[in-house]
């Protein structure tokens with residue numbers, strides 16, 4: 001760990017494109033997109049493909065935020081998992097799961113059509129039980145996946161350990177087609193190029209400092225210039241928002257990741273994992289892990305850190321105590337890899353909302369829209385989120401905009417200090433539930449009844 005570079009593995013890549021010039025002077029557009037993560041990029045690409053004049057303004061670099069720092073699990077689910085969707089929109093889940101499948105297919109097709117080299121792998125994901133009480137959850141999960149037509153196989157301990165060998169494993173569900181794995185930064189870089197090829201203009205190092213109505217449209221100002229546009233789409237995730245409403249619904253929660261050096265042939269042999277599936281465990285405080293193209297292991301999760309006041313700042317990208325804990329858990333899971341070194345360590349802000357899945361809204365009298373709140377599962381859902389936001393801006397009445405999930409907002413978080421206190425209480429209750437065979441105490445049961453929650 002001592003030598004691990006304090007930066008995201010995915011961004012530390014020779015394919016990283018040169019920085020695009022910042023906005024300099026004034027520009028005209030049909031749509032100005034604020035934020036160059038997956039949500040902003042999918043918006044820019046889809047709008048440019050419709051023939052709109054698009055300008056995208058990114059404050060730092062493309063993929064600077066969560067989009068360049070995540071685990072690269074590209075799940076079909078639009079609802080942060082089927083169980084969460086069924087709890088909130090039971091009547092819509094048939095439609096939402098069909099749209100989820102279409103969305104994942106759409107991402108795969110875009111990657112292929114634009115020859116985006118992003119290490120796309122249709123290997124599926126395995127959810128593993130490491131505690132006896134989780135075995136029952138696995139069975140429920142397999143049944144839910146199959147109900148919506150996904151190819152899911154329940155694995156007992158022996159079958160699971162034949163796939164990936166950890167002494168902590170008691171069983172698993174291998175969902176073969178409900179998620180892919182991707183290198184998220186290279187996906188972003190490829191989407192930015194594809195958007196430009198479709199006619200969009202992309203500026204980096206161009207933080208938008210003000211967004212205001214101007215005539216029938218909107219004006220986005222940066223230090224170097226301004227874009228006058230018919231519409232604006234805000235894709236700023238967990239970062240300080242340009243419209244106040246977002247602050248009520250979204251809190252930045254930091255999640256941390258380690259990456260190992262490439263495994264030797266003998267180390268690979270010791271753990272198996274020839275199927276290279278994505279893996280996560282079933283605890284409230286869960287780990288997610290996967291391999292990279294060059295045979296490393298990406299290992300993240302467990303801690304989800306909210307700081308009083310919800311600061312997003314570069315110094316929060318590093319948290320030694322979380323890295324130590326993650327390393328300890330790594331070697332408990334794979335004791336065969338004792339001595340393996342970590343080469344990268346980093347963190348990033350997740351845009352957590354109380355229902356764990358995207359929320360949409362309009363601002364500036366309908367001239368602007370926003371989509372935020374993906375809560376740790378936005379790699380795939382961001383394309384759908386962007387599509388819906390474009391529908392809303394254009395005033396289109398579609399199957400998507402009629403969804404209750406789209407029309408309704410989540411419950412807002414209270415202001416500070418109640419916000420911080422409530423999140424601490426909930427996190428402690430989730431940790432306690434993990435220690436007590438998954439049993440949820442009175443606080444969590446009350447939140448469940450209210451439809452409020454905390455996750456990453």
Ligand SMILES: Cc1cc2nc3c(=O)[nH]c(=O)nc-3n(C[C@H](O)[C@H](O)[C@H](O)COP(=O)(O)OP(=O)(O)OC[C@H]3O[C@@H](n4cnc5c(N)ncnc54)[C@H](O)[C@@H]3O)c2cc1C
Pocket residue numbers: 034035036037038039040057058059060061062063064065066067068069070071072073074075206207208209235236237238239240242255256257288300347348349350374375376377378379380381382
């Ligand atoms: C550690 C970690 C692991 C994760 N793992 C997974 C996973 O495996 N699978 C999954 O599905 N999801 C995962 N997620 C979540 C996923 O990364 C996000 O849901 C997704 O990337 C959100 O994309 P986004 O474009 O909305 O946000 P971001 O990628 O955060 O992009 C927002 C962008 O807006 C820019 N910006 C902000 N304000 C301004 C402004 N005023 N002007 C101009 N630009 C601005 C920022 O610089 C940033 O680039 C993870 C997240 C983290 C942090």
